[in-house]
Amino acid sequence: MIVLEQKKFQEIEKMTTGYNRLLVLGCETCAAMSFAGGQRQVAELASAIRVARKTTGEQGEVLEEAIARQCEPEFVDLIKDEVSGCDAVLSLACGAGVQMLAERFQDKVVLPGCNTTFLGVTEELGVWSERCAGCGNCILDKTAGLCPIARCSKQLLNGPCGGSMNGKCEISKDVDCVWQLIIDRLTRLNRLEMLEEIFPVKDWSPAGHGGPRKMVREDLKS
Amino acid sequence: MKSGSNLERILESGQFAVTAEAGPPKGSSPKVVQRKGELLKLCCDALNVTDNQTAIVRMSSLSGCVLLKEMGVEPVLQMVVRDRNRLALQGDILGAAALGIRNVLCLSGDHQKFGNHPTAKGVYDIDSIQFIQMVKTMRDEHKFLNGEEISGDVPFFIGAAANPFADPFEFRVIRLAKKVSAGADFIQTQGIFDMPKFIEWMKMVRDRGLDEKTHILAGLIPIKSVGMARYMRNNVSGLSVPKEIVDRMADAKEPKEEGVKICLETIEQLKEVDGIHGIHIMAVAWEDIVSRIIEEAGLMPRPVV
Ligand code: SF4
Ligand code: SF4
Numbered sequence: 001m002i003v004l005e006q007k008k009f010q011e012i013e014k015m016t017t018g019y020n021r022l023l024v025l026g027c028e029t030c031a032a033m034s035f036a037g038g039q040r041q042v043a044e045l046a047s048a049i050r051v052a053r054k055t056t057g058e059q060g061e062v063l064e065e066a067i068a069r070q071c072e073p074e075f076v077d078l079i080k081d082e083v084s085g086c087d088a089v090l091s092l093a094c095g096a097g098v099q100m101l102a103e104r105f106q107d108k109v110v111l112p113g114c115n116t117t118f119l120g121v122t123e124e125l126g127v128w129s130e131r132c133a134g135c136g137n138c139i140l141d142k143t144a145g146l147c148p149i150a151r152c153s154k155q156l157l158n159g160p161c162g163g164s165m166n167g168k169c170e171i172s173k174d175v176d177c178v179w180q181l182i183i184d185r186l187t188r189l190n191r192l193e194m195l196e197e198i199f200p201v202k203d204w205s206p207a208g209h210g211g212p213r214k215m216v217r218e219d220l221k222s
Numbered sequence: 223m224k225s226g227s228n229l230e231r232i233l234e235s236g237q238f239a240v241t242a243e244a245g246p247p248k249g250s251s252p253k254v255v256q257r258k259g260e261l262l263k264l265c266c267d268a269l270n271v272t273d274n275q276t277a278i279v280r281m282s283s284l285s286g287c288v289l290l291k292e293m294g295v296e297p298v299l300q301m302v303v304r305d306r307n308r309l310a311l312q313g314d315i316l317g318a319a320a321l322g323i324r325n326v327l328c329l330s331g332d333h334q335k336f337g338n339h340p341t342a343k344g345v346y347d348i349d350s351i352q353f354i355q356m357v358k359t360m361r362d363e364h365k366f367l368n369g370e371e372i373s374g375d376v377p378f379f380i381g382a383a384a385n386p387f388a389d390p391f392e393f394r395v396i397r398l399a400k401k402v403s404a405g406a407d408f409i410q411t412q413g414i415f416d417m418p419k420f421i422e423w424m425k426m427v428r429d430r431g432l433d434e435k436t437h438i439l440a441g442l443i444p445i446k447s448v449g450m451a452r453y454m455r456n457n458v459s460g461l462s463v464p465k466e467i468v469d470r471m472a473d474a475k476e477p478k479e480e481g482v483k484i485c486l487e488t489i490e491q492l493k494e495v496d497g498i499h500g501i502h503i504m505a506v507a508w509e510d511i512v513s514r515i516i517e518e519a520g521l522m523p524r525p526v527v
Contacts, residue, residue, distance in 0.1 A: 153333050153344075158397075170332070
């Protein structure tokens with residue numbers, strides 16, 4: 001999933017000031033799973049904005065809505081009419097959702113209410129962590145299913161560096177050294193010899209360094 | 223000879239090498255490097271010029287190397303992959319070759335989070351092992367990473383770091399083997415305080431025959447005060463400072479003298495370890511002590527080869 005966190009309220013308040021009719025728009029997929037932009041967070045944030053507006057005396061209505069996915073045009077188009085009646089949309093989706101809105105509603109102000117943080121997993125309720133950096137050329141077959149690109153602080157392909165101590169990364173005692181995890185797992189699988197080979201230099205062009213990425217599947221296009 | 227550097231000649235002739243660190247300043251004056259060069263030139267075979275060490279911005283290592291070279295001191299160019307991508311690394315390698323630098327130490331670098339620009343974007347385009355391999359290919363095959371031909375020679379004596387005290391311990395020797403097969407001609411280790419662990423690591427190194435394929439220089443960090451000992455014990459990831467060392471420093475009437483004593487004892491013990499071809503002294507902000515340590519360790523005068 002894409003993990004999101006809601007921006008600080010002060011920042012949201014500042015960016016939404018002056019837009020009288022404001023639509024707070026949630027996204028029921030990743031944003032909801034991140035407890036940052038689902039229906040419930042939309043309701044909470046909208047009422048917080050209303051309360052704040054009361055104290056500052058700002059006029060205008062704060063509307064609430066949530067759709068299944070802001071990253072797909074079919075869902076976004078469903079709320080065309082609602083959007084056309086407001087001055088700005090505060091999206092609680094990821095950055096992709098915000099931009100889809102901006103593309104579909106060319107003349108509308110679209111604001112981001114969340115920070116899109118990473119591609120990760122829910123470790124437990126309230127704890128998410130990064131797993132993938134979307135590098136465009138997955139190497140997990142060579143690293144015991146654990147990703148050094150997303151999870152090694154230095155993206156080392158021939159780790160671990162000299163800062164790995166007691167299973168933790170040199171940057172913090174709260175961060176696991178993924179190379180320790182890789183070695184532990186390969187040891188359990190009896191495949192540690194896999195790491196004796198030097199891992200070659202990576203092609204970063206599919207990772208975004210070759211320019212913005214796009215994928216076209218002719219077989220699916222209508 | 224791969225590079226013809228003084229360090230290479232000393233090591234290849236089977237003599238015990240001595241190197242030390244000469245970090246450049248947080249400023250533009252050439253005097254700091256020159257002063258360190260003056261202090262250390264008679265007692266060392268080559269001086270490492272650090273590269274934005276601990277991710278703190280300083281004068282570039284390449285310029286520090288040139289300043290040393292101008293005064294007849296042989297530099298070791300430290301380069302970290304944290305701050306440069308493959309284009310910049312290769313460009314600087316060519317530049318260093320043109321300027322007559324003959325030793326390079328290929329490193330990952332401490333994470334930018336530790337330094338004075340913690341919000342910087344780290345580069346890490348290639349890692350230190352890939353970097354060693356790249357320099358070796360540039361030197362031996364006259365080829366860039368992309369396979370294109372390089373005009374002119376790239377004569378470097380290639381170094382790498384090894385940390386026997388980091389985890390996982392059993393993997394450390396595999397990592398050294400990878401660095402050696404990538405092309406590391408010499409190795410400078412992390413500072414040694416935990417001698418039993420180092421001896422155990424060296425045994426594993428010898429079992430794999432790595433001491434015959436590369437020159438291992440044992441790292442030393444002279445301790446100036448008990449505060450420094452404690453700090454290294456508690457806060458520096460990848461260093462192993464046993465409690466006895468901290469206690470010795472704490473109990474000492476003259477901590478600096480005790481620090482020198484510890485360092486000299488370590489050198490004596492290292493001389494007994496098979497497969498050690500030299501020492502590398504990292505006396506951060508205590509360069510004045512280095513010549514005394516080398517003198518009292520019986521490693522003077524330095525050989526001329
Ligand atoms: S290797 Fe690339 S695609 Fe695979 S998990 Fe890591 S970042 Fe994601
Ligand atoms: S300690 Fe481990 S995770 Fe951290 S940078 Fe080094 S190898 Fe990567």
